[in-house]
Amino acid sequence: MKGFKHLLMLIIIAFPMLCTPITALAANESSSTSSSATNSSQVASDDSLQKIKQKGTLVVGMSADYPPYEFTTKENGKTKYVGFEVSLAKQFAKDIGVRLVIKNMDFDSLLVALETGKIDAIISGMNVTNERKKSVDFSNTYYSGDSYFLINKGDKDKLVSAKSFNGKTVGAQNGTLQSTLISKEMPKATGKGLAKLSSLVIGLQSHKYDGVLMDAATAKAYAANNSNLYAFNSKLPNTAGGIAMAFPKGDTSLVNAANQTIKKVNKEQLINKEWIPQASQYMKSYKKQNTVLSYWRYFAKGIKYTLIITVVSVICGFLLGTLFALMRLSKNKFLHSIAVCYIEFLRGTPMMVQIMFVYFGIGAIIQSLPALLAGIIAVSLNSGAYVAEIIRSGIQSIPLGQTEAARSLGMSKNETFRYVIMPQALKNIWPALGNELITLLKDSSLVSVIGVSELMYQTQLVQSATYKGVLPLFITMIIYFILTFTLSRVLLYFEGRMKHAH
């Protein structure tokens, strides 16, 4: 029986290793067989284009905080994705006759999302590099830009070239060409990376960084929209082959189709002549109504999803918790071991990792798993482990005499648990459960990493849309506080009522 416990532990630990890396491994293997994707005359023998056409949608992943490439604006209170790459994606979808679906996520999550089939293509200012070629197939390039420094205007005279950053701190978005450039070309500067460009710009404004290295068009856009910022050419060598669309390895027919579109776009110079000016229009037009409060609908949507995640996860977490608490207290060694493994594993791994694992890992098996559902599953499972321990302590806090009295009256085990033990246990553990509930509400913000429109995610949208960093954060902090404070009052009210009934 003891050996069984070890075996179970092993299975649980081995499970994650079994599912994700296999896809990664497969991608690596095929990289040696198919060569450069920039060759448009490749023979397409795969059915990737066919599949896209059959499903009728092209799912494109992008990190939409990168004006003028892709960014969000609002139209009639709804979030709308704009930018020249959005125009390009639309054109591509139109050319192959399908509907475009945009998935907004962190830049460094894009490759995983592509590998696990969450998205069909990446169109997100992604530079062609040899390393990336190992895991994806690139289309032909459609744009190439130099890297620019974005700095505070006050430092304009001090910081004039890449060299002037020696001994200073430079930020870049994780996973971008620019973050590689800093580590390779600016060895005397300290490089800092974050997932969101908008967060980096906030850091710049609060002097956490002396400069942020980014793509030229984006740097210019920020400088144009914020009079305190200034952009200049880094003149760092452009080692990359330009910007291209990325596709899963082996999707040759899809790459060929993309190249058709890019060929046309390049020939007509659509990007420089039409799409970038259009994008600039959007940037100007929302500059006018750029107050954070005019984005209240963003916050409202965020609150709605935060509450949905919290309520559903609390209910599921409580049911799971009760189940696993009973299993842990069970005399059946098999059930007991399962419960112990579940509780220890879920408590012993970070929630952020669990959320991403459910979305990308389990999502690789069940392709259609929506991010919201993945988030709820992860948060419920996590909460279940903590609730299980709370409930177990509650049950064990009830004196044995209560059970004996109930059993001596002829009550069954179930009746004893339901009518005698659980009501008393619940009263004892109420404050601890309340704590867990409040923690859960706050922790639901972690679900933003997989792109669920809850409060934190919406805040990031507002940040990048308004070019303001601190105010949206402050508003969000207040909203979270109002939510948790209300909740703790409600819990206190019920605690009081349970006391009165004594």
Next chain:
Amino acid sequence: MPTKMIEIKNLQKKFKNNIVLKDISEHVDKGQVICVIGPSGAGKSTFLRCLNALEQPTGGQVLFEGQNLIGLNDKKLDQLREKMGMVFQGFNLFPNMTVLKNITIAPVKVKNIDEEQASKTAMNLLTKVGLADKAQQYPDQLSGGQKQRVAIARALAMSPEVMLFDEPTSALDPEMVDEVLKVMRDLAESGMTMVVVTHEMGFAREVADQIWFMADGYIQETGEPEEFFSHPSSPRAQDFLKKVLK
């Protein structure tokens, strides 16, 4: 010929290496009041708890109305326990329920008696134990003696055929002992079969039909109270009585 209600055959109980009950064979007749007395650590409480299988014996048999309790499945055991009321030293009232609810919960949930009928019965029982005015109070608002009287009423609400008392007055302040003993005396007079583990020698002498004297994991001797208290036959009993009847 009186009918045997409980029959104990070669009962044995071990806790790991500690043998608490060594070899006990006795029986309780219908309507009989048995008082189990003896020095502490003799195994009296364990013995009583084996009678309704709160404690699983490690050997022998306990027959209730001819049915062996040992190794019985949970459902059958629950049904038999309905007929065996038990009163504990520590009362074990349910602190989250009113006095009335404490008494009605088992009849309502186990016997499916409707709430109204159960409340009526409960009020009758509360009147009998002199606590009708406490029906809506919670256990922690009652004194020890009152709690124990409620506990007796709670056990009686299931209309048991035998009542087991596990040192019912040991946790009480001295001035509250009598009110509980009075209720028990009334119960005995009404013809209830009772097995009482007690240190109240006066009560045992006056109310019991038979005294079972326990020491060292055995029932050392049994007898009618007058006989036992005036001429105990075993040296263990003589020694014990010398100490308690100073």
